[in-house]
Amino acid sequence: MLTYVIRRILATIPVMAVVALFVFSLLYIAPGDPAAVIAGDQATPADVERIRASLGLDRPFLVRFGEWVWQILNGNLGTSIFTNLPVAAMIAQRIEPTLSLMVVTLALAVSIAVPIGVVAAWKADTVIDRAIMAFAVLGFSVPVFVVGYLLAFVFALELDWLPVQGYTPLSEGLWPWLENLILPAVALGCVYIALIARITRAAMLEVLQQDYIRTARAKGIGQTGILFIHALKNAAVPIVTVIGIGIALLIGGAVVTETVFAIPGIGRLTVDAILRRDYPVIQGIVLVFSFVYVLVNLLIDLLYTVLDPRIRY
Amino acid sequence: MNPPPTAAALAPDPIAATTASVVAAPDLPDILPPVKLRRGLVGFIRRHPAIAIGGALVLAMLLIALLAPWLGTVDPTALAPARRTREPSATFWFGTDMLGRDIYSRVLYGTRVSLTVGFSVAILASLAGLAIGLVSGFIRWADGIIMRVMDGLMSIPPILLAVALMALTRGSVGNVITAITIAEIPRVSRLVRGVVLSLREQPYVDAAVAAGTRTPMIILRHILPNTLAPLTVQATYVCASAMIVEAILSFIGAGTPPTIPSWGNIMAEGRALWQIKPYIVFFPSIFLSVTVLAVNLLGDGLRDALDPRMAKRL
Numbered sequence: 001m002l003t004y005v006i007r008r009i010l011a012t013i014p015v016m017a018v019v020a021l022f023v024f025s026l027l028y029i030a031p032g033d034p035a036a037v038i039a040g041d042q043a044t045p046a047d048v049e050r051i052r053a054s055l056g057l058d059r060p061f062l063v064r065f066g067e068w069v070w071q072i073l074n075g076n077l078g079t080s081i082f083t084n085l086p087v088a089a090m091i092a093q094r095i096e097p098t099l100s101l102m103v104v105t106l107a108l109a110v111s112i113a114v115p116i117g118v119v120a121a122w123k124a125d126t127v128i129d130r131a132i133m134a135f136a137v138l139g140f141s142v143p144v145f146v147v148g149y150l151l152a153f154v155f156a157l158e159l160d161w162l163p164v165q166g167y168t169p170l171s172e173g174l175w176p177w178l179e180n181l182i183l184p185a186v187a188l189g190c191v192y193i194a195l196i197a198r199i200t201r202a203a204m205l206e207v208l209q210q211d212y213i214r215t216a217r218a219k220g221i222g223q224t225g226i227l228f229i230h231a232l233k234n235a236a237v238p239i240v241t242v243i244g245i246g247i248a249l250l251i252g253g254a255v256v257t258e259t260v261f262a263i264p265g266i267g268r269l270t271v272d273a274i275l276r277r278d279y280p281v282i283q284g285i286v287l288v289f290s291f292v293y294v295l296v297n298l299l300i301d302l303l304y305t306v307l308d309p310r311i312r313y
Numbered sequence: 314m315n316p317p318p319t320a321a322a323l324a325p326d327p328i329a330a331t332t333a334s335v336v337a338a339p340d341l342p343d344i345l346p347p348v349k350l351r352r353g354l355v356g357f358i359r360r361h362p363a364i365a366i367g368g369a370l371v372l373a374m375l376l377i378a379l380l381a382p383w384l385g386t387v388d389p390t391a392l393a394p395a396r397r398t399r400e401p402s403a404t405f406w407f408g409t410d411m412l413g414r415d416i417y418s419r420v421l422y423g424t425r426v427s428l429t430v431g432f433s434v435a436i437l438a439s440l441a442g443l444a445i446g447l448v449s450g451f452i453r454w455a456d457g458i459i460m461r462v463m464d465g466l467m468s469i470p471p472i473l474l475a476v477a478l479m480a481l482t483r484g485s486v487g488n489v490i491t492a493i494t495i496a497e498i499p500r501v502s503r504l505v506r507g508v509v510l511s512l513r514e515q516p517y518v519d520a521a522v523a524a525g526t527r528t529p530m531i532i533l534r535h536i537l538p539n540t541l542a543p544l545t546v547q548a549t550y551v552c553a554s555a556m557i558v559e560a561i562l563s564f565i566g567a568g569t570p571p572t573i574p575s576w577g578n579i580m581a582e583g584r585a586l587w588q589i590k591p592y593i594v595f596f597p598s599i600f601l602s603v604t605v606l607a608v609n610l611l612g613d614g615l616r617d618a619l620d621p622r623m624a625k626r627l
Contacts, residue, residue, distance in 0.1 A: 014461045014464075014465070015461070015464045015465050015468050016465075016468075017465070018461060018462055018464065018465020018466065018468075019465050019468055019469060021465075022465065022466065022469070023477070026477055026478075026480075026481060029481065030480075030481055137606070137609055137610065137613065138606065140553075140605075140609055141553065141602060141605040141606035141609045142602045142605070142606070143557045143560060143561065143598075143601060143602065143605065144561075145560075145561070145564055145580065145598075146598040146601065146602055149587060149591070149594050149595075149598065150598075153591055157588060157591075164588065248470040248471065249470075251470040251472075251473065252470045252471060252472030252473060252561075253472075255472060255473070255476070255561075255565060256472075256561050256564065256565065259564070259565055259584070260584075270473075270476065270565075271565045271566060273480075274476060274479070274480055274565065274566055274567045275566055277480060279480065279481075282476065282477055282480050283477070285473070286469060286473050286474070286476075286477050289469075289470060289473055290468050290469045290470070290473075293468055293469075293470060294468045297468075
């Protein structure tokens with residue numbers, strides 16, 4: 001077991017190395033010469049060369065890559081070209097709204113998707129199942145910003161039930177915080193719900209054919225008990241796996257959702273950085289999000305043994 | 314299945330023939346109810362409704378894209394400050410945007426961008442994925458390296474990967490296609506590699522090896538044809554996803570240049586006004602959703618038709 005945990009943790013190192021190499025290459029080939037920018041318009045080529053040498057920009061690719069990785073391991077993600085602030089600080093400042101949005105979406109999506117997936121498997125090949133699966137196809141197809149605008153139009157503008165846009169920090173109370181996050185979370189959750197519901201249905205269909213389900217039924221256990229205790233527990237591994245993989249959808253979708261609902265999170269930081277061509281910020285965001293994604297999936301891998309005690313390493 | 318044997322076919326003996334037909338006939342219908350085979354278009358639609366509906370909608374979108382100049386459109390980039398943000402009416406079917414441009418024309422021309430990006434990415438990512446997957450599935454030492462690189466790329470959320478690539482270059486349709494293709498390649502390669510690895514274990518591949526067939530011939534004759542079905546299904550999903558990503562990139566300002574009317578761009582321009590002029594955002598949204606839905610339906614239909622085992626599982 002311990003060997004497996006260590007091996008699994010070590011296996012993330014090459015993955016993160018590829019991500020780091022990719023992100024660094026982007027920075028390396030990014031247009032615009034920092035030395036020329038610092039030197040200004042009046043500088044001679046010799047001046048630019050001197051500044052480049054003093055910044056260490058004239059050294060080989062791999063040396064600079066090594067140094068850059070060392071800096072990142074020390075928590076230094078570089079400095080924004082536009083604001084001159086450290087990228088790590090800029091991301092930290094904006095992390096709360098994004099994290100809130102993702103956590104609320106995750107909770108909402110799982111609590112909707114798993115039950116409807118279970119019901120679809122239970123009522124397989126009936127009208128209920130067809131309707132749920134049709135919704136899933138729709139959820140895959142309608143882009144997050146379309147759902148977002150539709151929800152905001154109906155529930156905020158027309159019905160006036162919820163705020164149109166904006167974000168209130170959690171420190172100002174639970175309801176004001178949640179109130180602003182409901183519509184964005186539903187919009188962002190649509191694809192995610194569709195994905196989880198489909199996998200839940202597929203996994204449940206397989207489990208429901210097993211002998212122990214028939215045994216449970218023969219023992220007189222109720223339908224709910226069979227579905228949610230006996231079957232769901234055994235279908236947990238693929239469901240949890242897809243929840244982890246789907247985090248990538250959440251991260252990408254968050255960028256758009258924050259734009260639609262004017263939430264001042266990392267998504268907005270990304271959009272601003274694109275408009276200003278602020279490469280260090282973009283690289284920092286890609287790096288941080290990829291790290292979070294890898295970390296979440298690592299934790300899920302390690303969770304398998306807890307979820308399914310039959311798995312032994 | 315088995316038609317009741319006729320007397321003539323069975324035996325010349327008339328008595329044996331009659332008893333055989335009397336005994337065999339009543340058993341059959343209970344096991345297998347008669348299947349009414351429908352042929353032609355109606356039969357196809359009944360057997361594969363998802364392919365029919367999805368395919369028809371995709372075809373309709375293709376026609377809209379091709380015939381955009383003849384569908385009552387005006388120059389989609391023509392500015393007319395005098396008639397800004399007009400509501401939808403008989404003259405301006407979908408209204409006008411804040412620069413007075415006709416949204417109906419812009420949305421119709423936007424179909425071109427979306428379909429170009431969707432189809433190009435689907436084709437390019439499939440070809441690249443096929444090549445990488447084949448190499449990875451056949452060359453042991455390359456497999457480890459390639460799959461680590463793919464794992465790394467896959468751990469970057471696709472939209473962020475495309476955003477990071479787009480930030481480097483000028484916004485153009487070609488660059489958008491390249492960026493989304495790079496983001497989609499890892500998934501396709503993984504799929505092809507998986508299929509190749511399972512095909513390599515098949516008895517007919519062993520037989521081909523035993524018969525002395527060279528590796529390139531095995532790939533061409535036995536492996537490649539069998540990867541086509543899953544690859545086609547995957548390509549439709551890649552196409553749908555690429556159209557969404559293109560719209561998202563344009564929407565957040567990292568996609569096609571604002572001068573080109575694409576659905577994402579129209580929505581980005583309508584963003585500031587959406588609370589008072591929701592129709593600017595509404596019409597491109599509808600077109601985008603319907604097109605993506607059509608491609609996804611086509612994909613689901615193809616999956617069910619090409620791989621019945623997969624259809625049962627999902």
